[in-house]
Amino acid sequence: MTTPRVRSIRTARGRGAPALPARRVRAVRTGGLSVRLDVRAFTVTVLLLVAAAAASVVLIGTGDFPIPAGDVLRTLAGDGSPSQEFIVNDLRLPRVLVGLLVGASLGLAGALFQSVSRNPLGSPDVLGLGQGATAGALIMIVLFSGSATEVALGALVGGLLTGLAIYLLAWKRGVHGYRLVLVGIGVSAIVTAVNGYLLTKADLVDAARAVVWMTGSLNGRDWAQVWPLLIMCAVLVPLVLGNARGLRMMEMGDDVSYALGVSVERTRLLLMVAAVLLTAGATAAAGPVGFVALTAPQLARRLTRSPGPNLVPSMCMGATLLIVADWASQRAFGADQLPVGVVTGVLGGVYLLWLLVTERKAGRI
Numbered sequence: 001m002t003t004p005r006v007r008s009i010r011t012a013r014g015r016g017a018p019a020l021p022a023r024r025v026r027a028v029r030t031g032g033l034s035v036r037l038d039v040r041a042f043t044v045t046v047l048l049l050v051a052a053a054a055a056s057v058v059l060i061g062t063g064d065f066p067i068p069a070g071d072v073l074r075t076l077a078g079d080g081s082p083s084q085e086f087i088v089n090d091l092r093l094p095r096v097l098v099g100l101l102v103g104a105s106l107g108l109a110g111a112l113f114q115s116v117s118r119n120p121l122g123s124p125d126v127l128g129l130g131q132g133a134t135a136g137a138l139i140m141i142v143l144f145s146g147s148a149t150e151v152a153l154g155a156l157v158g159g160l161l162t163g164l165a166i167y168l169l170a171w172k173r174g175v176h177g178y179r180l181v182l183v184g185i186g187v188s189a190i191v192t193a194v195n196g197y198l199l200t201k202a203d204l205v206d207a208a209r210a211v212v213w214m215t216g217s218l219n220g221r222d223w224a225q226v227w228p229l230l231i232m233c234a235v236l237v238p239l240v241l242g243n244a245r246g247l248r249m250m251e252m253g254d255d256v257s258y259a260l261g262v263s264v265e266r267t268r269l270l271l272m273v274a275a276v277l278l279t280a281g282a283t284a285a286a287g288p289v290g291f292v293a294l295t296a297p298q299l300a301r302r303l304t305r306s307p308g309p310n311l312v313p314s315m316c317m318g319a320t321l322l323i324v325a326d327w328a329s330q331r332a333f334g335a336d337q338l339p340v341g342v343v344t345g346v347l348g349g350v351y352l353l354w355l356l357v358t359e360r361k362a363g364r365i
Helices: 039-060 069-076 082-117 129-143 148-170 177-201 204-215 223-242 244-250 254-259 264-286 292-304 311-333 340-361
Strands: 005-011 023-030 033-038
Touching: 033 039, 039 069, 039 082, 039 292, 039 311, 069 082, 082 177, 082 223, 082 244, 082 264, 082 292, 082 311, 129 148, 129 177, 129 204, 129 264, 148 177, 148 223, 148 264, 177 204, 223 244, 223 264, 223 311, 244 254, 244 264, 292 311, 292 340, 311 340
Parallel strands: none
Antiparallel strands: 005 023, 023 033
16 A cells, blocks of 8 residues: 655746735645645635535524524434424425525536636626526516426526527637627626516516516525435536536637647537536526626635636535525524525625726726
């Protein structure tokens, strides 16, 4: 049995890139296997997972019937009273799991879009995918008075069709960053107008139902939303992580990627389809929760100080952001009083304004 040899190296970004502190990377070798580990990114990911788990336990205990964190943990381990088991396992745990999965899906989708477009504004919120999913849901609500399952299916189809339209309109010997963002903004404006028209055609009951859905909320979510999201993430997350190396190479430009043996258009199309599916699935489960996909990857990148897409930290940051926002909405306004989409929209809007000011001062826009 051989003993793993570990060596530490210091790396920094190349000339011309934004100045970042040198980062600690460990290269672990065991036999013929070599794994590079960014220590800071790994530490940030672990801390975000701990924060998400702690916030989830606190959120499960929050509501009209408060439950201490210790009792929540005992109930999850199968040692709670019958009333606690009903409240935790049947009512609150599915809501929290939907929040974690939706946040992780949006964080990963945002990291993919920002990396593919090489633009900090390249997120599903800006590109119009959330609006496209909303259009699909509104069609089912307003025109067909669909059930919750039919509305979710309509949102999924609407998001996929919007993503396909953006990709086709942005195609010109490939898909490039600023063209993708500009086309997405245009499609978002068109779909938003369509959504407004659909609301004007709805009766009072359907319009009220549509507005509640459009806000983005975790209220009333149960196991029926958990399992489809879990299956989607179980399929798409390994697929995305398996293509992470190609995505990292693509950030250096298409020519360099081709020279390094990356099939650029195939990889780009595959990852964009995965990002659209993640966004549409998350929107179908919880409605269009705003700005998580925009802010989570950038906050993760600022914490890790690591170049590249930061896919896993972005997932963890998205899950943590959504759970903390939902907990804050309940603590500040009471259970079921303020949808989580309102909180993320306000915080994300402030972050977007700060980002625009920062980019302008830096001369990048």
